Amino acid sequence: MKPRTIIEKIWDRHLVAENPGAPALIYIDLHLVHEVTSPQAFTTLRERGLKVRRPDRTLATMDHSTPTTPRGADGIIPVTDPIAQKQLTQLVTNCAEFGIPLFQLGTINQGIVHVIGPEQGLTQPGMTVVCGDSHTSTHGAFGALAFGIGTSEVGHVLATQCLLQQKPKTCEIRVEGTLHPGVTAKDIILAIIAKIGVGGGTGYVLEYTGAAIRALSMEERMTVCNMSIEAGARAGMIAPDETTFAWLQDRPHVPQGADWEAAVAHWRTLPSDPGASYDLVVELNADDLAPMITYGTNPGMGIPVTGNTPAPADYSDLSQRSALDKALLYMGLEPNQPLLGHPIDVVFLGSCTNSRITDLRAAAQLIEGHKVAASVRMLVVPGSQRVKAQAEAEGLHEIFRAAGAEWREAGCSLCIAMNGDQLAPGQYAVSTSNRNFEGRQGKGGRTFLASPLTAVASAISGQVADVRDML
Amino acid sequence: MEPIQTFRARCVALPIENIDTDQIIPARYLKVTDKNGLGEALFTDWRSDPEFVLNRPEAQSAGVLVAGHNFGCGSSREHAPWALQGFGFKAVVSTYFADIFKNNALKNGLLPIVVDPETLLQLTSLCQEDPTTEITVDLANQQIVINETQTVGFPIDAFSKHCLLYGVDQLGYLQAQETAINAYETTNPQRVNTSQLVAGS
Numbered sequence: 001m002k003p004r005t006i007i008e009k010i011w012d013r014h015l016v017a018e019n020p021g022a023p024a025l026i027y028i029d030l031h032l033v034h035e036v037t038s039p040q041a042f043t044t045l046r047e048r049g050l051k052v053r054r055p056d057r058t059l060a061t062m063d064h065s066t067p068t069t070p071r072g073a074d075g076i077i078p079v080t081d082p083i084a085q086k087q088l089t090q091l092v093t094n095c096a097e098f099g100i101p102l103f104q105l106g107t108i109n110q111g112i113v114h115v116i117g118p119e120q121g122l123t124q125p126g127m128t129v130v131c132g133d134s135h136t137s138t139h140g141a142f143g144a145l146a147f148g149i150g151t152s153e154v155g156h157v158l159a160t161q162c163l164l165q166q167k168p169k170t171c172e173i174r175v176e177g178t179l180h181p182g183v184t185a186k187d188i189i190l191a192i193i194a195k196i197g198v199g200g201g202t203g204y205v206l207e208y209t210g211a212a213i214r215a216l217s218m219e220e221r222m223t224v225c226n227m228s229i230e231a232g233a234r235a236g237m238i239a240p241d242e243t244t245f246a247w248l249q250d251r252p253h254v255p256q257g258a259d260w261e262a263a264v265a266h267w268r269t270l271p272s273d274p275g276a277s278y279d280l281v282v283e284l285n286a287d288d289l290a291p292m293i294t295y296g297t298n299p300g301m302g303i304p305v306t307g308n309t310p311a312p313a314d315y316s317d318l319s320q321r322s323a324l325d326k327a328l329l330y331m332g333l334e335p336n337q338p339l340l341g342h343p344i345d346v347v348f349l350g351s352c353t354n355s356r357i358t359d360l361r362a363a364a365q366l367i368e369g370h371k372v373a374a375s376v377r378m379l380v381v382p383g384s385q386r387v388k389a390q391a392e393a394e395g396l397h398e399i400f401r402a403a404g405a406e407w408r409e410a411g412c413s414l415c416i417a418m419n420g421d422q423l424a425p426g427q428y429a430v431s432t433s434n435r436n437f438e439g440r441q442g443k444g445g446r447t448f449l450a451s452p453l454t455a456v457a458s459a460i461s462g463q464v465a466d467v468r469d470m471l
Numbered sequence: 472m473e474p475i476q477t478f479r480a481r482c483v484a485l486p487i488e489n490i491d492t493d494q495i496i497p498a499r500y501l502k503v504t505d506k507n508g509l510g511e512a513l514f515t516d517w518r519s520d521p522e523f524v525l526n527r528p529e530a531q532s533a534g535v536l537v538a539g540h541n542f543g544c545g546s547s548r549e550h551a552p553w554a555l556q557g558f559g560f561k562a563v564v565s566t567y568f569a570d571i572f573k574n575n576a577l578k579n580g581l582l583p584i585v586v587d588p589e590t591l592l593q594l595t596s597l598c599q600e601d602p603t604t605e606i607t608v609d610l611a612n613q614q615i616v617i618n619e620t621q622t623v624g625f626p627i628d629a630f631s632k633h634c635l636l637y638g639v640d641q642l643g644y645l646q647a648q649e650t651a652i653n654a655y656e657t658t659n660p661q662r663v664n665t666s667q668l669v670a671g672s
Binding site: 013016017021022023025027029030036037039040043044048050053055056057058059064065081083084086087090099101122124127132133134148149150151152153155156159160161162164166198199202203229232234253298300319320322323326416417418435437438439440443 | 486487488489491493494497498499501502503504505506516539540541544545546547548549567569570571574575578579628629630633641642644645646648649651652655656659661662663664665666667
């Protein structure tokens with residue numbers, strides 16, 4: 001048999017039908033649902049008198065428009081935005097009517113959709129996972145084929161558990177070498193996107209390989225795969241290995257006993273075969289990487305934290321030059337300007353990219369004994385209620401509070417700024433999230449994307465800082 | 472979905488590359504539970520500038536958006552094509568489209584037209600010189616007609632083309648695959664069961 005990549009192996013196993021003149025029909029093992037991209041899909045089902053085919057392969061949570069403000073005396077997280085409340089109520093109604101399990105706001109299992117799937121052990125190697133959210137690529141960290149879909153496709157999966165898909169091209173992103181202290185998984189992915197651009201992965205599924213990827217923890221792998229979409233790739237994945245199996249074992253939903261052994265035996269067959277070929281190969285060396293930060297208005301506009309902004313005059317392509325001009329104007333930055341030392345107003349530690357327990361531990365360890373600068377507001381938003389509970393059991397919340405940071409309830413929060421957490425016009429934020437688009441964190445707000453370590457170092461100094469100076 | 476027939480429409484140029492879906496419609500407008508009124512929020516932050524191209528009187532009747540490279544990157548929000556259609560657009564022209572946006576557009580009858588960089592530049596210049604510039608979009612022959620006589624072909628996968636031309640609903644097509652789906656489920660064991668999880672948690 002021709003050597004196959006892990007991408008092809010999962011694709012082949014999920015083929016339901018290949019009809020002439022139509023895209024392949026692909027089976028979906030797990031469908032995650034949230035309040036923002038699902039209401040119109042349920043409306044379609046209702047209009048056509050359809051049921052949800054497999055509610056037992058579907059799970060809903062609340063995350064995007066939910067407040068992260070503290071609970072009231074009654075233990076309830078108050079929703080003060082009536083439009084958000086209506087949307088959340090609609091999700092409750094839809095899940096009840098169609099029999100879909102739902103993690104409601106404030107309950108112990110609730111959280112960001114891409115944090116809770118893995119946390120519950122629902123995301124497993126070899127599966128197909130979809131969600132009406134582009135950061136579904138996160139789940140690829142487990143060796144699953146996971147990608148974001150629109151609301152029409154949410155309806156397709158609800159009704160049939162299948163999607164019509166064109167077979168994707170494959171791209172290997174090989175990262176050899178070893179990360180230096182202060183350089184993290186976030187810096188790897190920001191460097192990759194800076195290298196290939198925000199459209200560089202369009203049409204591909206990325207497979208991250210190499211020694212530097214193998215050395216990452218599962219949380220770090222999720223950070224890398226999460227931002228695959230920021231390079232235009234719908235999915236990014238990492239072959240499962242002992243790190244994956246150890247992380248999954250004993251999670252609520254993984255097989256137990258003999259079933260576990262059988263599952264692991266199957267998962268060991270998933271990695272790409274020796275000699276499997278990719279449509280494209282990109283190489284990086286982790287030894288060459290520094291902490292990364294973005295200066296512009298898309299995630300590909302990234303530089304080493306010690307670098308300067310580029311100059312539009314250096315670009316011969318008119319379209320690129322005008323894009324850079326526009327980005328620098330929006331960001332209030334000059335060409336050839338260093339970012340180190342640039343004053344900031346807000347630091348956001350959270351999002352489906354960097355809100356897991358290891359992110360919080362690393363940040364807490366660095367901030368302990370320091371204070372957030374008086375001019376800076378720092379929000380720490382755990383990715384899920386379970387992450388929050390774990391962090392509190394370890395006393396991390398006390399460390400953040402002692403440093404002057406806000407300790408919040410779980411949700412997407414300032415990453416998408418739908419829930420009241422937002423930047424004021426003109427404010428600068430160092431954010432551990434995934435998008436620095438114009439207005440993403442609030443109209444007129446300006447985002448520097450960086451790792452949790454860079455975020456903490458910057459929070460303490462009140463300006464963009466190089467974490468390596470603290471180590 | 473209404474079948475797409477050959478149509479002629481005014482073009483408006485927005486020559487910016489990597490226009491993301493947060494610009495097309497910011498997240499604060501995603502708290503709706505239907506598709507109504509999204510056209511009013513199209514490019515809302517950019518439209519706060521009175522000089523912005525979509526604020527010009529000629530743009531009010533535009534049906535084709537001529538955008539820069541990599542249109543629709545970022546979020547999977549289908550509110551982006553809904554908002555474009557709500558404003559009156561029937562097609563977007565670019566050199567390439569982000570995958571999820573393209574999928575979403577095709578499922579709603581908003582035609583993503585991929586052209587070469589030279590054609591895009593030409594069309595952009597035409598629109599900037601004459602804001603009443605119109606093109607003809609002929610899906611059946613997979614071509615646009617510029618300046619009455621110049622035809623430029625564009626690619627589209629055969630299935631999407633068929634669905635758009637005849638108003639075929641993809642969900643209906645999927646439902647008709649019931650036998651194959653049943654057969655797949657019979658021979659492939661279930662990997663996870665979310666209802667068990669919730670019952671036990």
